[in-house]
Amino acid sequence: MGAFLDKPKMEKQNAHGEGNDLRYGLSSMQGWRVEMEDAHTAVIGLPCGLRPWSFFAVYDGHAGSQVARYSCEHLLEHITSNPDFQGNAEPQVQADGAGDGAKEMEVEEPSVDQVKVGIRTGFLQIDEHMRQISENRKGSGSTDRSGSTAVCVMVSPQHVFFINCGDSRGLLSRGGTVHFFTHDHKPSNPLEKERIQNAGGSVMIQRVNGSLAVSRALGDFDYKCVHGKGPTEQLVSPEPDVCAVERSEVEDEFIVLACDGIWDVMANEELCDFVRSRLEVTDDLEKICNEVVDTCLYKGSRDNMSVVLVCFSGAPKVSAEAVKREQELDKYLESRVEEILKQNGEEGVPDMVHVMRTLASENIPNLPPGGELASKRSVVEAVYNKLNPFRNDDTESLTPLSWKQGKEKSS
Template sequence: MGAFLDKPKTEKHNAHGSGNGLQYGLSSMQGWRVEMEDAHTAVVGIPHSLEDWSFFAVYDGHAGSRVANYCSTHLLEHITDNEDFRAAESAGSAVEPSVENVKSGIRTGFLKIDEYMRNFADLRNGMDRSGSTAVAVLISPGHMYFINCGDSRAVLYRNGQVCFSTQDHKPCNPREKERIQNAGGSVMIQRVNGSLAVSRALGDYDYKCVDGKGPTEQLVSPEPEVYDLLRADEDEFIILACDGIWDVMSNEELCEFVKYRLELTDDLEKVCNSVVDTCLHKGSRDNMSIVLVCYQNAPKVSEEAIKKDADLDKHLESRIEEIMTSAGEEGMPDLAHVMRILSAENIPHLPPGGLAGKRSVIEDVYNRLNPHRENDGDPPGRGDSAPHGKLVEALRELRINHRGNYRQLLEEMLCSYRLVKMQGEESTAEPEPPPASSTVEDQSVTGSPPQAE
C-alpha cells in the first residue's frame, strides 16, 4: 500500500479539561499516513501528594504505535514513582521534591521505562520494531519542567512572544552525531545509519545493542533533555506538538496562529482542530498531534477580532463568487484554480499561516456555489457495483472527456432523463442524446448513465 493513503483521514480525537489554574485542549489526526502512531497524555492533578501538579505530553511513534501507546499510559508513573524523584521524602511526610530531584527523577524515569519495555516479548524478539519521541511539560505551582526526547517540540508563549523552545534531537546535530559515530554508527542523508530520522527516542531497540556502551551512549539514546523554568504572571500558553505540525509551521507562526484563534473562541479543542487542519492544507503528510495548555493570562475572546475575521470571510466569499461567475465558456473552475488565484492576491488581514488558515471557509463557499462539482474521490474499498461509485465514475469520465463543457452536457442529460421518467418509460432507459446544437465536440459517454435508485 505504501506509506501514504490515497486520501487523508481527517477525523480527529479531541479532549479538554481544566484544573490547577490551567485549561487544556488537544487534537490528533491521522492525516495521510496509513496508520495513526501518535499518542498523548493530559493529567491535571498527579496522585500521591502532587495534586497541584500537572503533566502533558505528546508521543510521536514510528514503525508502529506500541511504544507510543505504552508511554502515554505509564511514563508519568515511571517518573514520579522512582527513588530519585522521591528522594526528598521521608517516612510519613509529603515534602515537595526539589528542582534537582525532579530533573533527576525525569531522567531516571525515561531510562527505566525504556529498559522495562525492552523486555516485552514482541519488542525483544524483533516482531515489533517501534519507537517513539516524547515531548512533555511537568508543571508545579512554581516551576515548569520541559522534557524532550526526539524531534517533537514544546514552546512557551509569554508576554506576547515565544519565550522558550525545546531543541530537536536530529542525527546531524554535532553532539548527536558524535555519539552516533562513537557507537560505531554513521549519519547518512541526515538519518542514523541512513534510516532513522531522530537521534533520541524510546524503543527502537535495533539501535540500542552496541556492546560496551551504556544506554545513553547508544546509536539512539532514550535520555531526555530537561529544562527548568520559573513560572511567571506573563505566561500565556504552552504548545506541545509532533513534527507533523512543526514541519510546516515555525515556532513564531504557530504561536501567532494560536493567539489569533484564541481571540475568536475559548473552545480549546476547536483551536487545536484549526491548527491540524491548517497544517494539513499547508502540506503536512504526517500524523499530527497538538496539546495546548493555557494559563489564566492567555489571550481572551475579542469582539474586535471576531468582527475583523467575519469581514475577511465576507471578502473571501465575494472574491470566490467573482472568480466563479467570470469563468465563462471555460466552465466552472476547480477549487485548486480558485486557490491559485486567491494566493496570488494581496488579501488583507489573513491569519498567521496564510490562506491555508482559511481553507475551510473557501471550500464551504466553493461547494455552495458549485453544487455540481466533481466528487474528489471515495474512501478506498467502495466497490464499482455500488450506485454511488458508478455515479462518481461517470462524473469523472464526463469531466475528462468533455473538459470545459461537462456541466452543460450533464444538465442536458439529466433533463432528458427526467422527461423519460415523467413519460412513464422504464427507469433503465437511457436519456436522449443532447441536441445537435451542443458545443460539445464528442458527446459520447462510456457506458450508460447511472440508474435511479
Template sequence: MGAFLDKPKMEKHNAHGEGNGIRYGLSSMQGWRVEMEDAHTAALGLPAPGLTDWSFFAVYDGHAGSRVANYCAKHLLEHIMGAGAPTVEAVKAGIRAGFLGIDEHMRGFSDLRNGTDRSGSTAVGVLLSPEHFFFMNCGDSRAVLYRNSQVCFSTHDHKPCNPHERERIQNAGGSVMIQRVNGSLAVSRALGDYDYKCVVGRGPTEQLVSPEPEVCEMLRTPEQDQFVVLACDGIWDVMSNEELCDFVKSRLEVSDDLERICNEVVDTCLHKGSRDNMSVVLVCLPNTPKVSEEAVRRDGELNRYLESRVEAMLSRPADEGFPDLATVMRNLSADGSMPALPPGGGLASKQSVIEAVYNSLSPYREEEGVSIRRAIRDFVASSSFDKSK
C-alpha cells in the same frame, strides 16, 4: 519512512480540560499516513500525595508502529513519579530516570525483544508545578513557551546531524547518512527502537539512539506566561515556533474553544503541506490572550470577504469553464485587496472555509435554473455553517 494514503484521513481526536488554574485542549489527526502512530497524555493533578496541584502533558510521535507511543502515553508518568521528594533537582533526576526506566522496561516485552515489533517513539512533555515548568524532550517533537507575547523557550530537536548527536552515533559504530542514523532513522533520541540499542559494552545513553531526555526547568511568571504548545514534527515541519504561536494567539483572540483552535492548527498544517500524523496540545495559563470583540469582527469580515470572492469566481458564465479549487486558491492568494489573514496561518488557515463555500456551490449551474446567489444564501443560513468563524 512511511507510506501514504490516496487522500488524507481528517477525522480528529479531541479532548479538553480545566484545573489547577490552567485549561488545555488537544487535537490529533492521521492525515496522509497509512497508520495513526501519535499518542498523548493530559493529566490535571498527579496521582501522588501533595501533587494534586501539579499537571503533566506530553506528545508521543511513534514510528514503525504505534506500540511504544501508546504504552508511553499510558505509563511514562508513573515511571517519572517514582522520584521521591519533589525538589527541583529530584524532579529533574526523576524525569531522566523515568525515561531510562520505561525504555528498559519495554525492552522486556516479547514483541519488542524478538523484533516482531520494531517501533519507537519521540516524547516531549511539560510537568507544571505551582512554581515551575519542567520541560522534557527526547527526539524531534517540540515544546514552546509563549511568554509576554513572544516565544521565550523551545526544546531542542534531537537530529542525527547535530554535532553532539553525530559524535555519539559514530562512537557507537554507526554513521549518519542522508541525515538519518545509518541512513534509516530520522531521530537520534527515542524510546524503543531497540535495533539501534544493542552495541555491546556501551550504556543506554551511549547507543546509536539514546532514550535520555533533555530536561529544562524554568520558574513560572504568572503575570507574563500565556501558553505552552506541545506538538509532533507533523506540525513543526510546516510551521516555525513563531508562526505557530502567532497563529494560536490570533485564534485565542477569536475563540476560547481550545479544541476548535487545535483543530484549526492541524487543518492549517495539512493545507500547508504536512504529510505526517499531526498532534498538538495547547496549555493555556492564567494570562492567556482573551477573546477580543475587534478580533472577532475582523475575522468575520475576512470570512465574508472570502465567501463573496469565491461566489464571484463561481458565478462566471458557463462557457468560461468552472474553476477547480486549486484555481480558486491561486486566485485568492494573488488578491492584493484581501483583508489581513491570520498571522502564521495565512490563506491555508482559511482553506476549510473556502472549501465549504466551494463545495456548496459547485453542484449548482445557472443553466440548471438554480441561482448561485440563492445557493450561497441557503448555505450561509444552514446550520452546517458557523457564522462565528
C-alpha cells in the same frame, strides 16, 4: 519512511479539560499516513500527593504505534514512582476538618533537581522495561521494532519542566513572544553525531545509519544493542533533555506541544502567532487545536499530526474587535469565491486549485498570522461546495504546492 493514502483521513481525536488554573485542549489527526502512530497524555493533578501539578505529552511513533501507546499509558507512572523523583520526602497524613481520620496522603514537593533526575530515571526505566517486553516476545516472532519521540511538560506551581526526547517540540509563549522552546534531537547535530559515531554508527542523508531520522527516542531497540555501551551511549538514546523554566503568573500565556507533522510546515513564531490570534476569536481550545492541524494539512504536511495547547490565566482573551475582523474576513472570502466562480462561468466551473491559486495571488487583508490563506481553506471550500455541490473530491487542492506554484491540475 512510511506509506501514504490516496486521500487524507481528517477525522480528529479531541479532548479538553481544566484544573490547577490551567485549561487545555488537544487534537490528533491521521492525515495522509496509512496508520495513526501518535499518542498523547493529559493529566490534571499528579499522583503521590502532587495534586497542584499537571502533566501533558505528545508521542510521535514510527515503525508502528506500540511504543507510543505504551509510553502514553505508563511514562508518567515511571517518572513519579521512582525514588529519584520522590527524594527523601516522607508521606504525611493530613487529618480532615471533622477529625474523622485521614483525609489524604501528602508529600513534600520534590526539588527542581529531584524532578530533573527523576524524569531522566523514568525515561531510562520505561525504555528498559519495554526492551524486556520486546525480548520476551522474540520467541513468538512478534518482536516490536517501533519507536517514539516524546515531548512533555510537567507544570508545578512554580515551574514548567520541559522534557524532550526526539524531534517533537514544545514551546512557551510569554509576553507575546516565544520565551522558550525545546531543541530537536537530529542525527546531524554535532553532539548527537559524535555519540552515534562513537557507538559504531554513521549519519547518512541526515539519518542514523541512513535510516532513522531521530537520534533520541524511546524504543527503537535495533539501534540500542551495542555491547559495552550504556543506554545513553547507544546509536539512539532514550535520555531526555529536561529544562526547568520558572513560571511568570503575569506574562505566561500558553504552552504548545506538537509532533513534527506540525513543525514541518510551521515555525515556532508562526505557530505562536497563529494560536494567539485564534485565542482572540474563541475560547474553545479544541477548536483552536483542530484549526492548527487543518492548517498544517493545507500547508502541505504529510505526517500524522498531534497538538496539545495548555493555557495559563494570562493567555489572550476573546476580543470583540478581533471577532469582528474575523467575521469581515470570512465574508470577504465568501464574496470573492462567488466572484471567481462567476467570472469563469462560460468556461465551466473552475476547480479548487484555480480558486486557491487566484486567492493566493491577491493581497487579502487580516489573514491570520502564521496560518495565512491555508487557515481559511475550509471557509473557501464551504462556499465552493455550496455553489458547486456535484464536484468530485479534489485531493490535489489539499496541498498548497498546486495553488502556490501555479501547478495545473492533471487530467
